[in-house]
Amino acid sequence: MEAVDASAAETPEGRVARRIAAAAPGEAGEAEAELYRLLAPRVRRYGLRHLRDAHAAADLMQHVMVHTIAQLRAGGLREPERVLSFVLGTCRLTVMDQRRGERRRAELLERYAGDLPMADLQIAPRLDQARVADCLERLPERERTVLVMTFYDEQPSEAVGTQLGLSVGNVRVIRHRGIDKLRRCVDAGRRLS
Amino acid sequence: MSGAAGHLSVDALLEYWLHDDAPAVSVDAADEHLMQCDACGQALDELIALGEGVRTAFRAGAVSAVTTSGFVQRLAGQGVRLREYRLPVNGSVNCTVAPDDDLLVSYLEAPLAGVQRLDAVTEWSLEPGVEHRLEDVPFDPQAGEVLYLPKIAAVKKLPENILRVRLLAVESGGAREIGRYAFFHRPWPG
Numbered sequence: 001m002e003a004v005d006a007s008a009a010e011t012p013e014g015r016v017a018r019r020i021a022a023a024a025p026g027e028a029g030e031a032e033a034e035l036y037r038l039l040a041p042r043v044r045r046y047g048l049r050h051l052r053d054a055h056a057a058a059d060l061m062q063h064v065m066v067h068t069i070a071q072l073r074a075g076g077l078r079e080p081e082r083v084l085s086f087v088l089g090t091c092r093l094t095v096m097d098q099r100r101g102e103r104r105r106a107e108l109l110e111r112y113a114g115d116l117p118m119a120d121l122q123i124a125p126r127l128d129q130a131r132v133a134d135c136l137e138r139l140p141e142r143e144r145t146v147l148v149m150t151f152y153d154e155q156p157s158e159a160v161g162t163q164l165g166l167s168v169g170n171v172r173v174i175r176h177r178g179i180d181k182l183r184r185c186v187d188a189g190r191r192l193s
Numbered sequence: 194m195s196g197a198a199g200h201l202s203v204d205a206l207l208e209y210w211l212h213d214d215a216p217a218v219s220v221d222a223a224d225e226h227l228m229q230c231d232a233c234g235q236a237l238d239e240l241i242a243l244g245e246g247v248r249t250a251f252r253a254g255a256v257s258a259v260t261t262s263g264f265v266q267r268l269a270g271q272g273v274r275l276r277e278y279r280l281p282v283n284g285s286v287n288c289t290v291a292p293d294d295d296l297l298v299s300y301l302e303a304p305l306a307g308v309q310r311l312d313a314v315t316e317w318s319l320e321p322g323v324e325h326r327l328e329d330v331p332f333d334p335q336a337g338e339v340l341y342l343p344k345i346a347a348v349k350k351l352p353e354n355i356l357r358v359r360l361l362a363v364e365s366g367g368a369r370e371i372g373r374y375a376f377f378h379r380p381w382p383g
Contacts, residue, residue, distance in 0.1 A: 011229070042228050045237060049210060049224075088228045125242045132246035134254035137344075141259055141330045148251050148258045151244040153267060158215040163261040164331050168214070176204055182243060 014081030135185035143178030242279035
């Protein structure tokens with residue numbers, strides 16, 4: 001797995017971050033919007049995984065992007081091209097802070113959010129729910145059961161296996177097979193419509 | 194477990210998302226990778242959307258499932274309104290479903306010790322002579338019961354009818370019936 005800093009100067013994020021850092025504060029609106037468009041969905045994903053809540057993930061996204069752009073404007077990043085590393089670090093610290101009940105996030109949002117250039121984001125895909133239900137019904141019983149138990153309250157393979165008397169490896173194989181069939185079926189429906 | 198061109202495989206993404214024990218790729222490594230790889234990020238978005246689709250379909254009563262009492266108890270703990278019927282081997286029950294029920298649960302008691310594979314055959318009085326076979330249904334042999342959750346959204350629309358279910362232990366020599374059950378369904382009055 002590559003490190004976040006690998007060839008940082010050559011990444012689109014690194015180039016855009018340098019442009020923001022080199023401009024007078026607030027004078028790089030386009031670059032700031034570009035950075036937002038590039039990084040905000042990734043921060044949101046991080047938030048979804050670690051906070052398990054769409055609103056909390058959206059808050060994290062706003063906070064981290066506000067903080068990152070504020071730091072770039074103020075010259076607070078010594079190596080702006082390493083912005084990915086900074087963003088990931090900020091995500092980790094913010095999630096830890098949130099768990100400790102910190103209020104710094106709200107203060108920063110209040111201070112900077114007003115003049116942050118937002119870009120349109122393509123958020124997670126939306127699926128045809130009737131199609132998903134139909135495709136689920138077509139799965140073999142065992143695969144459907146494993147998928148329902150896995151996703152309904154986001155159970156890891158060990159918990160599903162314990163309840164069904166299956167090994168972890170067996171659950172992962174059934175889960176893999178079921179997801180593959182479900183994706184193909186849902187995708188086929190999307191192509192038809 | 195990385196996929197092509199250094200990308201995370203679907204399994205690795207799923208393990209990451211579901212907090213699986215002993216994932217092939219550590220959480221920190223996956224966080225770092227996803228912070229710079231939009232292709233993997235979009236693949237994860239697709240998986241999350243698929244998971245949400247499964248959850249929504251199940252919550253809406255649009256899919257049936259054979260599951261376990263542990264799962265049903267967790268649902269009850271989350272405030273899901275259950276209507277439950279327990280049938281002994283070769284038993285029958287008068288049943289219905291209320292408009293505000295979220296889930297219909299049938300507990301079919303059966304001698305499951307030693308059973309390797311279980312099939313269920315269903316027949317509705319609305320379609321006489323037409324049997325549907327559910328192959329290799331999951332079960333916990335220790336529990337001595339099979340939990341069947343029908344599509345409650347469809348059941349709520351059914352007229353009076355009888356559903357007959359047979360459980361078959363599938364063995365090398367063929368299938369052996371280990372229980373039969375009858376549900377005498379009536380629509381919710383009013």
